[in-house]
Amino acid sequence: MITSPANEQVKRIRRLQERKERERTGLFFLEGIRIVAEAAERGEAFETLIVSPDRLQSDFAWKLVENLRRNGTPILEVSSLVFERLSQKEGPQGIAAVVHQRWMPLGAVSVENGKPWVALDSVADPGNLGTILRTLDAVGGAGVILLDQSTDPYDPSCVRASMGALFDLHLVRTSFEQFRDWIKRQTGVALIGTSGAAKQDYHDFPYPSRLVLLMGSERLGLQPYHLELCDEVVRIPMVGRSDSLNLAVATAVVLYEIFNQQRQKSLGVMP
């Protein structure tokens, strides 16, 4: 059992709190019984399981450790104190993992009926990104395409906010230029943007069944060069003094409209 916070393995894992280190290694850190169980259940590739036996109380968690051990996952036992140093939670539960990141190349993306993708330009807040992943999973979406300087989906705040949806969705990162070339080559796939200046009410537009929803950054929204690329740009109406919604909220409002239309279509209510 590792009892020193100065241990090299411990220092290496702590460094995964930094994006640079996550990108260099292709790894990320997650903690807590529920999220570790979900990662295991979804077949994510564990590099190391970290266990603090003094802290780990639940039978469920111990069974999880046993299953992972049997599957050949390397297990690092650490003292309660060392675990506290690794953890970013209050009252850490004594289980965490270092897991391999999983990225899909843009070329492998296929946009299917009723499984929307969300493309995000330069999303800055990892909590927003995690919340978008959580909502996209709830409406049966396929994945997100992160354009240009977007935050890292493997940031601890994003992992936390995604509530496991991270493991169900495809993640793609690319430049706007590559995305533009790619979307132009897709046939039968609509790119839908949102803008406060658009004429088309988001609630009155009949969404095609194969689509990518493009959302702008928190600060700037979509730029003219984004809007030009879109097949349709929709507006979410607002009556208060606010001139914009939180990014995760705006994305959810449009995604649920798309989802509701699909549900009505599948019931034969709409043509």
Place this chain on the structure above:
Amino acid sequence: MITSPANEQVKRIRRLQERKERERTGLFFLEGIRIVAEAAERGEAFETLIVSPDRLQSDFAWKLVENLRRNGTPILEVSSLVFERLSQKEGPQGIAAVVHQRWMPLGAVSVENGKPWVALDSVADPGNLGTILRTLDAVGGAGVILLDQSTDPYDPSCVRASMGALFDLHLVRTSFEQFRDWIKRQTGVALIGTSGAAKQDYHDFPYPSRLVLLMGSERLGLQPYHLELCDEVVRIPMVGRSDSLNLAVATAVVLYEIFNQQRQKSLGVMP
């Protein structure tokens, strides 16, 4: 000009970062040109305006300072260093204010046509609360009723996330018992709850024009004693592995459905 961070006024303002101190004094702290301007524009009661002349660059901001000075607002000039100690932002702009909180008593609440209220049980995350305020303002809502152990809307994270909507909405805090007695006395006002176990799809329910939307806490959702009180409980459908949405997202999805129905009604599209 105050140049010492140990100054009593500076220490007093810093203490407003703590909820206990905000509750004791009925004051809160806000910072940044945009939000101070919005508070001034909406006629919020300023206790003190804080200005760091070295930091304050914009003409717009200096005009704002001049207007507030002319209205008799006490102005505290502080050094760049002192301002940094007061600020919770990166790159602080040199303008902040101490403002009086504004609470509406439950007895003064009147639920009007097309102006929904949101009642929140024990909402924990101030960012979620701020995002809910921002969305509620966008759909023309009237205010929020915070039940039991809810977070403080005057928490800096909530003030920030609300993007000024805090100044447009009524804020009420009360116990569940008082809320229950109050809602029972309201005639023609529907209390609508949400639950994953409800049968009624949120999208198929015709929302009455006078309503209070009751949302549960992030961790627990609505409890049986909440659901019992509701006139209707609706469910937001989900198809992924997620069994819940982020609280601010769930609130937004239902609020926009209510808003869309109102918009269609006013166009005469729906009966």
